[in-house]
Amino acid sequence: MSERTGAQVLVDQLKIHGVDTIFCVPGESYLAVLDALYDVSETIRLIACRQEGGAAYAAEAYGKLTGKPGICFVTRGPGATNASIGVHTAYQSSSPMILFIGQVPRAHQEREAFQEIDYRRMFGQMAKWVSQIDDPRRIPEYVSRASHLAVSGRPGPVVLALPEDILTEAVAVPDAGPYRRAKAAPAPEDMLALREMLAGAERPLLIVGLAGWTPEAALDIRAFAEANQLPTAAAFRSQDVVDNRADYYIGATGVGSNPNLNKRMRNADLLLVAGARLDQLTTAAYKLIDIPRPKQKLVHVYPDPDELGRVYQADLLINATMPEFAAAARNLAPVDGSQWAGWARSGREEYLKFIKPTPTPGQLNFGEILAYLREHLPAETIVTNGAGNYTAWCHRFYEFSVPRTQLAPTNGSMGYGVPAALAAKLVHPERVVLAFAGDGCFLMNGQELATAMMYGLNIIFIVVNNGMLGTIRMHQERNYPGRVSGSTLVNPDFAAYARAFGAHGEVVEKTEDFPAAFERALAANRPALIELRVDPEALTPGSTLSATREAAVAKKR
Structure with a gap:
């Protein structure tokens, strides 16, 4: 087994995990990585941004758009603090992302060396995992864990600090294999319970959120909504999960939402919430759903078990990742949606009226x-x-x-x-x-x-x-x-x-x-x-x- 520098090992792991784009602002703390990327420029694009906040935002958006971890490299201290805004965005948006931060050499740590920060303390509450690689032989292990964590369960950001000297140290170490997304499928009995609750509803409402939808999962949940003539709304900034032009779509919750949609959330007798946390914006500052026991029957489907029951006590809790839940929902035998046809039709009519442009002052509307x-x-x-x-x-x-x-x-x-x-x-x-x-x-x-x-x-x-x-x-x-x-x-x-x-x-x-x-x-x-x-x-x-x-x-x- 030939020796490689820590930087070369790191870049090789990124290739193995399918990385094709890296956003960065170059820094001297990870010069060895920049040099290693020079040798793989035909397979990995390095996009040098003008500020670390921009680079981190771009990486977050890449993760949201592809479902793969968006990769960002920044330097220590000010670079990391600038990039923190993208990490917070990735966490609350459930976007897979890995932020690599150049760190001071191991021998200089705990002395408040130039631009030194303890990143475990700094990023602790805004990332799924924060760590530092102090042994270059463990780079494949750490990058593998970071990649798995970023895409599994509720997707989100991971932060890894890279002491400068581990990137130049030569080691002989085997590579890891490519990551795989961990899947959580709903229990068959839970899907049957969901169908029974849906069949007994008169005013149901499906609300879809951001956490972990693939294009295929989005198509599956659309087919489920269509087959059951199920009125469907999007949680804050999740509008592209469902087809806004379909008859079942009745609008988006959140800032500036339709007051009539808010009333429907209050008056529904069954809320089926898939991929949304039911956070402050989606629930109009927690005013649309009573805490802790909603007056509506609530089915809450979410990929992170820590979120289920956190604020609302649901009648049915389903811990599942969205592709697996959506596929199971599509395979359910449809119920008779005629009992809520008028409820669905009036919701659609309210939506179509709401998206007609309103008069505004000035010459530009x-x-x-x-x-x-x-x-x-x-x-x-x-x-x-x-x-x-x-x-x-x-x-x-x-x-x-x-x-x-x-x-x-x-x-x-x-x-x-x-x-x-x-x-x-x-x-x-x-x-x-x-x-x-x-x-x-x-x-x-x-x-x-x-x-x-x-x-x-x-x-x-x-x-x-x-x-x-x-x-x-x-x-x-x-x-x-x-x-x-x-x-x-x-x-x-x-x-x-x-x-x-x-x-x-x-x-x-x-x-x-x-x-x-x-x-x-x-x-x-x-x-x-x-x-x-x-x-x-x-x-x-x-x-x-x-x-x-x-x-x-x-x-x-």
Whole structure:
């Protein structure tokens, strides 16, 4: 057995586990890994981003999009702290990811050496496992465990620290084999109990969430919903699991959700929840489902047994991974859905009414632009966004029909959309990739335009510019009307900003000017940015800034 450096062993393990893309910001603490990657550049793409937060976001999005661990390398100290935002996003979004961090040499540890941090303490609550490889002979073992953990059960992030000196030490060590996803199938008696509960329901509602869906599993759960004429909603930022254009789909829960859908969650007599944690956003701050015993009958299906019973005591708990549950659900004999046909039909009608664009102040109506995009873009288009009030329009007026076409952070993390789009275009260069960002959101990672230019990733970025941090301003006006503090923005000319990178850039100020501008962006054959200048009075799809303030003032009288 020939000797290899620790870095060469590490890179060989990544190849064995099927890694084809690595996102990074180069650092001196893992120079040996960068050198080892030079020798495998034909099989592993190294994407050098401009900030570690962007690299980590891109790796998280890669994991969400492919189901394989997204791989990110950063340097110690500041590199790791910058990357932590992507780890937190991966944890709350249930996305498989492995973050490798260059670490100070073993001989320097516990002295507060240059940029030294104890990563077990730092990342302990935001990752499935955090460890440090102190023996290069154990690299195959650690990378294998990290890969298995990232994709199994509830998918999520793993963090491994790499002391600089283990990467240059020569060792003779055998390789591991490729990882396999651990599967958990539902018990047959549980599926029969589920069917019996469904057959006895009058107002059932299926809610699907993010945790571990494959495209095949998404198709299986769609077939189950269709066969049973089962009204179906998506948990926060999980809209692409089901076909939004199907008759059984009645909307998405979460921020800016349809009030009628919230009523349906309260009034349902059976909630079948698959892959969703029933977290704060999905349950409207835990107001739609009583704690700990819901008034609705509850079937909770989730891949992590620690989540089952954590907040809600369900009538039926099913610990299963989504592909296995969805396949079992599809194979169940359908029940007679005619007893809830009216319930399902009215839910669909409420949804279709809700996605019609609403009038908004100013010359540009963002809802009408999204309606245009949903009618003209291919179904396979991948749409990304970060966080901010602009996303209420995105989630309400755009529709998804193909699995794994929505990339959005369930932890409400700003700056996500731009780097997530990098991953999307790398995985699917043949597709249209559309990244939405608010003016505040965009400038948190707008520098990754340089990465898009460097690697020829022809993404279309749409920046919604209203000159403020819209979500914060909304909450200010609701709670402290008229007392604006810290939420006003002075922005650059975003189109000129894009052109400075070599991208196509233009400004749209009227709704009717958007289609031609979008066609020019599609035809630009390079990254393109369209800045939408929106009236700040258009605070949400359903309320103006002035009306929000006036309502708050009246409430305080």
